[in-house]
Amino acid sequence: MRFSQALRMAFKAIASNKMRSFLTMLGIVIGISSVIIMLAVGNGSKQAITSSIEGMGTNLLTLSLTGTKTTTLTSSDISTLTKSKNIANVASDLTGTATVKSGDENETASVEGTVPSYSDVRDVTVAYGRFITQDDVDNHYQVLDIGPEVIQNVYPNLSVKQYQSLVGQTIQVNGANFLIVGILESKGTSTTGSSDNRVIMPVTTAERLEGTTSVRTYYVEAASAGKIDDATTDLNNLMYDKFSGDTTQYRVLSESELLQTSTQTTSTMTNMLTAVAAISLVVGGIGIMNIMLVSVVERTREIGIRKAIGAKRRDIMLQFLIEAVVLSCLSGAIGVIIGVVACLIMPQFTKQAMVMSGGVMLIAFLFSVAVGIAFGLYPAAKASKLRPIDALRYE
Structure with a gap:
């Protein structure tokens, strides 16, 4: 029997039982589409996280105080760090949330209390106005720089061109009046969250607003990309001495370590989700085997007639195997x-x-073909082994 003839017969057999064929195909359809979607989500998340971390700056180190012995770095500690030839800047970052309100509109936004060097360390720029100054920090001034997403929600009637008019205006944060001194440039949104839904104020003001003086995060800018390792060593040495060798009280992460940790986590989650989605491919393969076995039983007499007029075992096997592969390919x-x-x-x-x-699409498609072959072999072999006399007597 020619291959083209077997292919036509396969399509005819599938078309004769449309609903049954559709339900048989559904498992593989769901499996293939799920694998593609899950991997696309995983790759998209990985790309967004990578872009977000790289956007922090190539010379960035993050110091997190994870213990309870000391709640913050002293001015002497920060002075020691900035005197190092390997470190360019240090910026404290006290984070929290607050209700930002103007008139009848309000928004829950992220609050960051920091110092002027934060703009250089984290590559934060203002579109209009100015960034907070050391004078603002020293005098606990109630001033802030506001992100564009907060403006969109608190001032919904303003166009982007009118944002500049907000500089010098007053806005409420947790009921306290603050002067807007700058409008932040948009940093966009990633899977790690929005960088535009925030207000930045002097760290001394944020401490009073949040009711705490415990700054747990510090961003350290190395003097250059080549000084990252030396800056890490200086930072670790200072913290080691500060905490008398108790390394559980702090953690220093470089951009590369953050990137590695994030991508490993994302890859693990993506692989798990993909594995779960791929299970439906196996279920779909079992469905194909089941329907092909039913087809063998239903067409026993047909098989007997074909064998009686000269069809060989390989012809019968090829016919049913092609049907299984066509189902999986479709x-x-x-x-x-x-x-x-x-x-x-x-x-x-x-x-x-x-x-x-x-x-990924090609591999997923080829995998579906392999599933069709793997789960179609047994029914095809069973059909080819039927004896003509037994098949013809089958009712």
């Missing part, structure tokens, strides 16, 4: 199409970045 193609369409549509309704891979 399922794989439909699954790829649905996966691609979903990846194109999802970013329109969510903030989730999607990064598709042609290689």
